[in-house]
Amino acid sequence: MKEEMIQKALLVCGxxxxxxxxxxxxxxxxxxxxGRHPDFLLPGKAYTPTLDNFRVVIFSxxxxxxxxxxxxxxxxAISAVVSVGLVSPAAYAIARLPLPGKAAFLFGALGISMxxxxxxISYLFKLMxxxxxxxxxxxxxxxxxxxxxxxxxxxxVSYFSQVPRDLDRAAQIDGASRLQILFKIIxxxxxxxxxxxxxxxxxxxxxxxxxxxxxxxxxxxxxxPVGIALFEGFHGQIPWGQIMAGASVASLPVVALTLVFQRxxxxxxxxGAVKG
Amino acid sequence: MTQPQPNxxxxxxxxxxxxxxxxxxxxxxxPLLAFLLILIVIPVVGTVLDSLMRDVAFLPKKWIGLTxxxxxxxxxxxxxxxxxxxxxxxxxxxxxxxxxxxIALVLNESFSGRGILRAVVLIPWAIPAAVSGRVFELxxxxxxxxxxxxxxxxxxxHEPMNWLGTGMGAFIGVVxxxxxxxxxxxxxILLAGLSAINxxxxxxxxVDRAHFFQRMWYITLPLLKPVIVVTLLFRTVMALRxxxxxxxxxxxxxxxxxxxLSLFAFRYFSAADFGYGAAASVLLFVIALVFSxxxxxxxxxxxxxx
Numbered sequence: 001m002k003e004e005m006i007q008k009a010l011l012v013c014g015x016x017x018x019x020x021x022x023x024x025x026x027x028x029x030x031x032x033x034x035g036r037h038p039d040f041l042l043p044g045k046a047y048t049p050t051l052d053n054f055r056v057v058i059f060s061x062x063x064x065x066x067x068x069x070x071x072x073x074x075x076x077a078i079s080a081v082v083s084v085g086l087v088s089p090a091a092y093a094i095a096r097l098p099l100p101g102k103a104a105f106l107f108g109a110l111g112i113s114m115x116x117x118x119x120x121i122s123y124l125f126k127l128m129x130x131x132x133x134x135x136x137x138x139x140x141x142x143x144x145x146x147x148x149x150x151x152x153x154x155x156x157v158s159y160f161s162q163v164p165r166d167l168d169r170a171a172q173i174d175g176a177s178r179l180q181i182l183f184k185i186i187x188x189x190x191x192x193x194x195x196x197x198x199x200x201x202x203x204x205x206x207x208x209x210x211x212x213x214x215x216x217x218x219x220x221x222x223x224x225p226v227g228i229a230l231f232e233g234f235h236g237q238i239p240w241g242q243i244m245a246g247a248s249v250a251s252l253p254v255v256a257l258t259l260v261f262q263r264x265x266x267x268x269x270x271x272g273a274v275k276g
Numbered sequence: 277m278t279q280p281q282p283n284x285x286x287x288x289x290x291x292x293x294x295x296x297x298x299x300x301x302x303x304x305x306x307p308l309l310a311f312l313l314i315l316i317v318i319p320v321v322g323t324v325l326d327s328l329m330r331d332v333a334f335l336p337k338k339w340i341g342l343t344x345x346x347x348x349x350x351x352x353x354x355x356x357x358x359x360x361x362x363x364x365x366x367x368x369x370x371x372x373x374x375x376x377x378x379i380a381l382v383l384n385e386s387f388s389g390r391g392i393l394r395a396v397v398l399i400p401w402a403i404p405a406a407v408s409g410r411v412f413e414l415x416x417x418x419x420x421x422x423x424x425x426x427x428x429x430x431x432x433x434h435e436p437m438n439w440l441g442t443g444m445g446a447f448i449g450v451v452x453x454x455x456x457x458x459x460x461x462x463x464x465i466l467l468a469g470l471s472a473i474n475x476x477x478x479x480x481x482x483v484d485r486a487h488f489f490q491r492m493w494y495i496t497l498p499l500l501k502p503v504i505v506v507t508l509l510f511r512t513v514m515a516l517r518x519x520x521x522x523x524x525x526x527x528x529x530x531x532x533x534x535x536x537l538s539l540f541a542f543r544y545f546s547a548a549d550f551g552y553g554a555a556a557s558v559l560l561f562v563i564a565l566v567f568s569x570x571x572x573x574x575x576x577x578x579x580x581x582x
Contacts, residue, residue, distance in 0.1 A: 007488055014382035015393060021375075022396050025456060026403070028422050029411045039420035086311065089304035097301035105305075107572060112316050114568040116517035118538035119561040122326065122545045122554055123319035146315035149308055178300050207404040209520040210538070214545070225406035229524045240414050247407045258402040262395040269461070270468040 026251075033248045038240035053245035062234070064219040065246045068227035073253060075137050075223060076205035079144035083152050084198045086145070091156035092182045096168060106154070113150035117210045125214055139215040140223070144208065148201040155200070155268050159193025160186055196268035199261055203254050224250040320561070326554035333548035344555035354556065356532050357540040360447075361560075364536065365515045368451045368458075373507050375455060376462025381496075383463065384470040401460040409524030412453035416440050416525075443533035446526045450534050453521050458514070462507050469503030470496070502574070509571035516564045 032038050036048040057065045094102050124143055125134070133139040163186050171181050187194060209225050216222040228246050233239040258265060327345070330338045348354050383394055400408065415422045416439035424436040439445040473496065481491045497504075519538045522528065528535035528543075537560040544553030 003487055010488075011382065011385055011387065014378065014385075015387070018379050018382050018393065019396060021379075021456070022400055022460065024422075025408065025411050025415060026399055028415065032414060038414065038417075041422060041425040042420050086307040090308040093301040093304035097304070098297050099301040099305070100298075109312070110572060111565075111568055112312060114513045114564065114571070115316065115320060116538060116557065116560050116564050118517065118519065118541050119323050119557040120316060120319035121542070122550050122557075123322035124315070125545070126322075126550075127319070142311075143315050146311040149311055153308065178297075178304070203402060207402075207406075209404070209406045209523070210542070213523075214542075225404040225520070228404075228410055229406040229520075240417075243410055244414065247410050250407050251403045254402040254404070255399055258398045259395050262391075262398060265398065266394065266464060269464055 029244050029247055029251075032240055033244040035241060038244075053239075053241040054249075056242050057245040057249060063231065063242070063246075065224065065227060065231075065249060067219045068222055068224040069249060069253075071137070071219075071221055072206055072223040072225070072250075075140050075144065075221075076202045078137070079141050079148065079205045080198045080201035082141070083145045083148045083201045084156075084194060087149055087152040087156055087197075088187065088194070089179075089182060091153055091160050092178070092186055094153075094157050095160040096165075097178070106157070109150040109153050113147075117147075121210060121214050124211065128215055134215055135217040135221050137221055139221065140205075140208075140212055143211050143215075144205040147208070147211075148204050151204070152197045152201055155193065155197045156190070159190040159197075162193075163189045192264060193268070196261070196264040199257060199265060200268050203257065203265075206254055323554045323561075324558055326550050327558045329551045331549075331551035331554070340551070344552050345559075347552070348555050348559070353532055353535075354540065357535045357537050357556075360534055361516065361518075361537045363447070364451065364454075364518060364534075365512055367447075368454050369508060369511045369515050371451065372455050372459045372462050372511055373466075373504065375459045376507070377466050377500075377504070379459065379463040380466035380470055383467050397460045397463060399460075400456050401458075403457070405457055405520035406524050408457050409453060409521040412449065412456070412521075413440070413525055416445075416449050440526055441530055443530060446530060446534045450522050450525055453525055454515070454518060457521060458511065462511060465507050465510070466500065466503060469500050473499050502576075506571065506575050509567055509574055513564055513567045513571060516560065516567065 031040075031047070033053055034049050034051070036050045036052070037045065039045055040047040057063060093099055094106065128134045128139045133142075167185050167189070168181050171185055176184070206223075207225060208223075209229070212223040212226045213229075216226065219227075224246075228243065228250055231243060231246065233242070328339060328341060330340045330343075379397060383390065383397065416424075418424065418436055418438060418441070421439070423439060427433040427437060437445055439449045477495050477499075478491060481495060486494065517538055518536050519542070522534055522536055523539060523542075526534045528539050537556055541553040541556040541560070544550070544556065
């Protein structure tokens with residue numbers, strides 16, 4: 001049938017364009033990172049593969065990219081774990097316990113998650129300065145916990161509500177406390193959702209830029225997105241190869257997590273952030 | 277998608293006291309409430325108060341009422357920044373949702389390798405915006421970037437384009453870079469909406485010999501409209517606060533042509549003029565809040581709670 005042919009052709013076009021659109025810039029980054037000269041697209045220039053850029057980025061002491069990466073991973077992991085840990089009881093309370101104004105609270109949290117970061121950054125800066133925390137992990141961990149909480153709350157409430165209520169009741173009749181029910185029944189049964197939430201919180205914290213830019217000064221707490229953004233090289237010419245190597249290293253943890261846990265991430269995102 | 281269901285636990289065992297339960301609930305909420313209050317709500321209130329003060333380094337703080345806002349409204353750079361922010365939203369959001377819709381339509385078809393393609397689509401979303409900003413900075417490089425290379429080999433332009441050096445080039449540049457990063461998310465939301473459309477409608481349409489574009493126009497788009505509206509509003513709120521990719525890519529230039537309001541405010545904060553910066557961020561906050569309310573209304577989240 002003619003129409004089926006057209007549809008098939010459209011699909012092939014669509015798949016190809018989608019791949020080119022999504023992966024083009026990504027491959028360009030990786031290619032430049034592994035190339036000796038960033039101008040390999042010019043006529044007459046050849047592409048020479050090399051590991052030099054990565055060698056500089058990973059081992060050079062003058063560019064602390066690896067310290068930035070360590071900071072990023074630690075700060076995001078701690079934020080994600082604490083955020084999910086503190087939100088779980090709240091999500092349980094909303095899903096199961098008698099509490100006035102639940103809906104209003106959930107909407108309040110949703111509204112809060114849409115605040116522009118710029119409208120709190122100056123106050124956070126003053127707060128962290130007053131507590132002498134600027135340029136420490138804490139200066140980022142605390143806001144990241146708060147910042148990822150609304151999203152975590154929506155996703156966890158949605159997952160917890162799926163656990164059959166009879167299980168709670170049975171446990172309650174056996175005399176289990178609410179905290180025991182949360183830890184022994186709800187969290188294990190909703191584990192996939194809890195992991196998805198933690199992953200999303202990690203990725204959000206890892207990719208955050210404005211707080212990290214304002215609240216860190218040097219390598220003792222600077223995260224890798226800020227490190228990459230501010231790196232201009234030392235000798236005038238921008239060292240594109242090294243920047244792209246750094247960019248590849250910065251992308252590696254989040255891209256790997258995303259590819260491995262793709263299904264869970266999509267589920268969490270469509271459940272928590274936006275619903276159709 | 278399942279719904280959170282607050283409920284009153286009618287069959288609660290008799291030895292459980294409902295008042296005690298409410299206290300437990302409150303206790304469970306406490307850490308969350310404390311974090312949101314101290315690190316988000318109070319800072320926003322603090323920023324609003326700050327916008328009514330002269331709060332500059334080395335001078336005592338002073339209450340000056342609406343003076344910051346009056347100065348702001350006469351500040352040409354503020355208007356340039358506002359114009360850019362709104363133009364950015366108006367151009368980039370529909371573009372992202374349109375591209376997202378195309379990708380969602382592709383992903384909604386069944387073909388082998390669809391799972392891999394879904395993962396591939398998430399890659400731009402996963403990469404930090406600051407990092408993708410750097411990649412696009414290289415893509416727009418005047419003499420050897422990929423953008424001008426593509427223009428040349430496709431014959432679209434024989435002259436290389438000065439992407440980041442001209443106002444128009446920089447505008448297109450930041451819109452495209454932002455679209456690359458945010459389209460996947462739009463695609464995911466729209467895909468969730470698409471997969472909720474009943475297959476039978478299409479089967480029936482096929483029986484009625486409606487061709488591909490008719491099915492698109494008469495079934496898919498009308499049924500998807502609520503999801504499209506939600507996506508547009510959500511992306512609008514996010515696009516209003518754009519910062520990272522522009523900070524990295526153009527730094528707001530050339531000549532302030534691509535300075536979003538958040539960057540405008542940030543500059544004053546970094547120069548320790550907290551009052552004036554706060555006034556600009558309060559205005560941005562108010563605009564974003566309006567669209568957030570619209571988004572929450574359009575999202576019909578309350579249905580989830582019933």
